[in-house]
Amino acid sequence: MAAYFFASPIDVDVKLEGEEQRKQVEMKSDKEKTISCPVYYDGDSVSGQVSIRVRDGKKMQHDGIKVEFVGSIGTFHFMHIRVYTRNTPHGLVQNCSMTGGTTTNFSPYRRSSPHQGEMRQAQTYDFNFKNVEKQFESYQGINVKLRYFIRVSISRRMADVSKERDIWVHSFRLPADTNATIKMEVGIEDCLHIEFEYNKSKYHLKDVIVGKIYFLLVRIKIKHMELSIIRRETTGSPPNQYNESETITKFEIMDGAPVRGETIPIRLFLGGFDLTPTFRDINKKFSTRYYLNLVLIDEENRRYFKQQEITIVRIPEQPLILPQN
Structure with missing residues (x-):
């Protein structure tokens, strides 16, 4: 049986506010490519813009647009994810602010907004995850990867479209009062x-x-x-x-x-x-x-x-x- 693959009709880009002024860390992506990630700290707000463009100027029907801030610990045999998310009646709304969170055992893709929409031209949305908790430091090891990323999900009847943008988190500890030889x-x-x-x-x-x-x-x-x-x-x-x-x-x-x-x-x-x-x-x-x-x-x-x-x-x-x- 022949298999048919269709390219996504949508281009999604995630721009983080002030990322050029932040320290950068190199990390390997899933495709073994090296990508540069801006460094954030616990309590830092993560804000920016999502740009969505329909290719060839065609009309696109969708069942909701969602932006999430995700912290995940993934290994070769299990994964734990913490998610901060916000759904709105018309997809993604400007100046959304995320302060709460829920914990699930796997991916939150199962959640989708029931509100439909239509897109004919490029649109840009602001997002702001204000003072979001980042409990652990990012880590990329041999069999485990602890990562944080922004994920944009567009729910469609034929196939959902998803885009992820990684950040890197550093956690500080004060020097120990006692430090024996x-x-x-x-x-x-x-x-x-x-x-x-x-x-x-x-x-x-x-x-x-x-x-x-x-x-x-x-x-x-x-x-x-x-x-x-x-x-x-x-x-x-x-x-x-x-x-x-x-x-x-x-x-x-x-x-x-x-x-x-x-x-x-x-x-x-x-x-x-x-x-x-x-x-x-x-x-x-x-x-x-x-x-x-x-x-x-x-x-x-x-x-x-x-x-x-x-x-x-x-x-x-x-x-x-x-x-x-």
Whole structure:
């Protein structure tokens, strides 16, 4: 049986107010293309214009036009969506303001306005989602994607038309009042005893990890030592829980055999890596955690390692203050 596909007779464009003045973040779309998204924060209003144009100047009948602000957490086996929406008797009305929300288990496409309309020429509508809640930070990982977007839906008898426009959300956390140092030991009885220390356990995205490694006992021939940052993404819940780990960076901090009493300094700048904040049990859907992984390799290629979780947060960027003459 032959399949027939028809191009949409409608062009829909979503323009966000003031997007040129906002910081931009690159993200991958569903088609693996890179798109640029303006950055918003929790409580920011999301406003702009929707332009709808009928191709070839033909008349178009519709059963309602709807604009929504959607926050979704999607994985390969489930999705959760929060929606802010507004339907009107004549489709989309200028200066609509959305302050409430409903939560559903999947997509709100099932809701449609029963009011019909007719369009013959291009029309532009304003929208304003005022002080809308954006509870979580945007995230794009291996098996999970947390995104926010404006969706315009035009209900038609033959086929609905939908257009989405993504934004990116950043969430700030204040620096912790207490930030204890990390002290741990690696040892093999009568063969190896190492102590290592990191200056703190919580870092911001532009922070520097400072530490030291002390060799208290060395009776095996160590060839080299390396330190790596590992990101571990967890989705689902037992028994259907999935873990994916990726190495963000790995570098050698020692080459050659150390001696007893030797101290090796560590200084790792986080600003050059593609990191996100730590996410813990976000909406009971996923977590993303970071670990410092210290590995020692001896001359027989045996590996000894110690792993320690660290917390990464996003803090407000400090404005640049120029010195006064």
